[in-house]
Every structure is written in structure tokens, then in C-alpha cells.
Amino acid sequence: MRRDPQGPNRRRRDVVRVLGTVAAANMLGCGSDSPTTPSATGTPSPSSTATPSGGTGTCVVRPQQTEGPYFVDERLNRSDIRSDPGSGAVRPGIPLRLGFRLSRLSGGACSALASAMVDVWQCDALGVYSDASDMGFNTRGQQFLRGFQLTDASGLAQFTTIYPGWYSGRAVHIHFKIRTGGSQFTSQLYFDESLTDQVHAQSPYTAKGRRNTLNTQDGIYQGGGSQLVLAAAPEGAGYGATFDVALQL
Numbered sequence: 001m002r003r004d005p006q007g008p009n010r011r012r013r014d015v016v017r018v019l020g021t022v023a024a025a026n027m028l029g030c031g032s033d034s035p036t037t038p039s040a041t042g043t044p045s046p047s048s049t050a051t052p053s054g055g056t057g058t059c060v061v062r063p064q065q066t067e068g069p070y071f072v073d074e075r076l077n078r079s080d081i082r083s084d085p086g087s088g089a090v091r092p093g094i095p096l097r098l099g100f101r102l103s104r105l106s107g108g109a110c111s112a113l114a115s116a117m118v119d120v121w122q123c124d125a126l127g128v129y130s131d132a133s134d135m136g137f138n139t140r141g142q143q144f145l146r147g148f149q150l151t152d153a154s155g156l157a158q159f160t161t162i163y164p165g166w167y168s169g170r171a172v173h174i175h176f177k178i179r180t181g182g183s184q185f186t187s188q189l190y191f192d193e194s195l196t197d198q199v200h201a202q203s204p205y206t207a208k209g210r211r212n213t214l215n216t217q218d219g220i221y222q223g224g225g226s227q228l229v230l231a232a233a234p235e236g237a238g239y240g241a242t243f244d245v246a247l248q249l
Contacts, residue, residue, distance in 0.1 A: 059103040059110035059246040063224030065187045068175055070129040071121060074146050080160040081120060081147035084130065091144045092204045093125040093162030095238030098189075098230075102155040102178065103246040112155035113247060116180040119148040120159050125204045127167035156242075163191075163199045163232075163239065166211040171218035171225075172196050178247065185247055189230045190215055195239075 076085070083090045098120065102113040122145050123129050130142040149157040166172050174189040193214055199205060215221045215229075232239040 058244050059105055060244045061105065061246050061248065062187060063227055064185055065220055065223060065225075065228070067177070067186045068188075070123075070132050071119075071175065071177070072131045072146065073119075074131070074143055076143055076147045077149070078147040079149055079158060081145050082160065082162055084142045084144040086142065089144070091124045091162060093165070094199050094202065094205075095236065096161050096163045096232065097235055097238070097240035098159045098161055098174070099240075099242035100151070100157045100176070100178075101242050101244045102151050102157070103244070105246040105248050110246060112151075112153065113180065113249075114151055114153050114155060116151045116155075116157075116178055116247075117148055118151065118157040119146075119177040119179070120161065120174060121146045121176075122161065122164045122174040123167060125162065125165040126208045127165045158242075163196075163205075165200070165205055165208055166213070168212055169218075171213050171215045171221050172211065173218075173221075174230075178245065180247070180249070183247070183249060185245070187228060188220065188225075189243065190221055190225050190228050191230055191232065195232060199239075 078085075082093075100118050102116050102118070103110045104113045121129070124145055128134075128137050128139060130139045130144045130146055132139055145161060147159065149159065151157045161174075164172055164174055172191050176187060176189065178185045196211070200208075200211065215225060218225070230241045230243055232241040
């Protein structure tokens with residue numbers, strides 16, 4: 001899985017370096033895939049919270065972050081994203097149940113956001129994305145660890161995936177995109193470093209070796225990543241978490 005440092009890794013580092021200064025703005029997500037221009041201070045405003053009416057959980061405004069180089073609009077409607085639909089092969093890794101609980105925030109009132117499209121895409125345990133070409137891999141035509149779900153009446157969308165691995169220049173993360181009506185919101189999820197240490201000490205993650213970029217060393221994480229850390233807890237044979245996101249629509 002070694003990559004030429006003069007090839008795409010350098011491109012990734014350049015992306016991280018540039019986008020780290022522009023990646024995070026407050027909710028919310030109308031318009032293009034490009035990161036929203038930050039305020040003059042370059043620091044995202046703190047998350048605002050409210051209690052949703054008629055539901056559970058918390059209505060939390062999150063910072064938006066860059067889409068990154070590996071988004072492919074597969075329109076692959078499925079909850080379990082671990083396999084490649086073409087071959088049926090399941091990507092190995094520690095199971096992760098990933099839920100998104102979406103809310104609509106308007107005039108200080110919060111309500112469940114139903115029928116929103118939530119896309120998730122991530123690398124596997126060895127840092128490889130599907131349907132992409134890089135110096136260390138060519139996975140064009142494969143669709144593992146990608147998919148979307150529509151939120152139900154309570155604003156919930158759930159996925160079965162694996163705990164992600166890493167690649168050079170980036171902290172451990174998962175990408176997600178929310179689309180509803182003519183609006184969209186794109187961001188990333190991060191993980192507690194001590195939990196990642198525990199997971200990555202197991203197979204198949206050990207084959208990749210220890211990651212070279214922590215959260216605080218990632219330029220994209222620095223744009224509001226502390227508000228995007230997934231509170232994953234032990235669940236069955238792996239971990240589980242539900243992430244609250246409120247959209248100002």
C-alpha cells in the first residue's frame with residue numbers, strides 16, 4: 001500500500017494544506033460542493049444546540065468541511081455498505097454502526113428532518129477507497145464502503161460499515177453528504193485517538209502500520225473537527241454511534 005511521495009500523496013498534502021484554511025464554516029449547507037469561506041478569524045462558530053420537538057436527541061449545528069477527492073455519486077441505496085455489489089466481497093474490519101439523526105432548525109424551533117438523502121463514503125482498513133485510482137491501488141468499478149440512505153420520519157438514517165483505516169496526510173475519518181430539496185451539506189467525522197489506537201492494534205489494520213497523522217495534525221480537522229468527533233461506544237462485536245446534525249433550512 002506504499003505510495004510514491006511525489007504522486008497523489010503530495011497532491012493530498014497540498015489539498016490538506018490549502019483546505020485546512022478554508023474547510024469549515026457554520027451550517028448550513030446550501031449550494032455547491034466547495035467549502036464555505038470562513039469568517040475573518042478562520043475559526044468556526046461554536047455548535048448551537050436545541051431540543052427537537054416530538055423526538056429524542058439533540059439538535060446540533062455542525063461545521064461544514066471539504067468533500068475531498070474521492071466522492072463518487074454512485075446513488076447506491078443500501079444500509080450495509082461493507083461489500084462490493086459486483087463481487088459480493090465484504091471489506092474486512094471492525095464493525096461500526098453509524099447513525100445520523102437529522103433535524104431542521106428554523107426560528108429556534110427544531111424538528112425531525114425526514115426524507116433527506118445521506119451519503120457515506122470512506123477508506124477501508126488499509127486506507128483504500130473504492131472506485132478510485134491512486135499510485136497504490138486501482139479500484140475503478142468497485143463500490144465497497146459507499147452508499148446512501150433516506151432519513152425516516154424521525155430523521156434517522158443508519159449504516160453498517162467498518163471502522164476506517166488511514167492514509168498518509170489525513171487523520172482517521174469518514175465522509176458524509178446530506179441532500180434535501182435544493183440544499184446540501186458536506187462534512188467529515190473523526191474519532192477519539194485512544195479508540196483508534198485500540199482498533200488499529202487489531203487485524204487487518206496492523207498490516208498498514210501506525211498512522212502518521214493525528215487529529216490535531218490534520219489541516220482539515222483544524223477547521224472545526226472537534227465538533228465532528230463521533231462518540232463511538234462498544235456495541236456487539238464492534239462499535240456504534242448516532243451523530244446529530246441540524247440543518248438551518
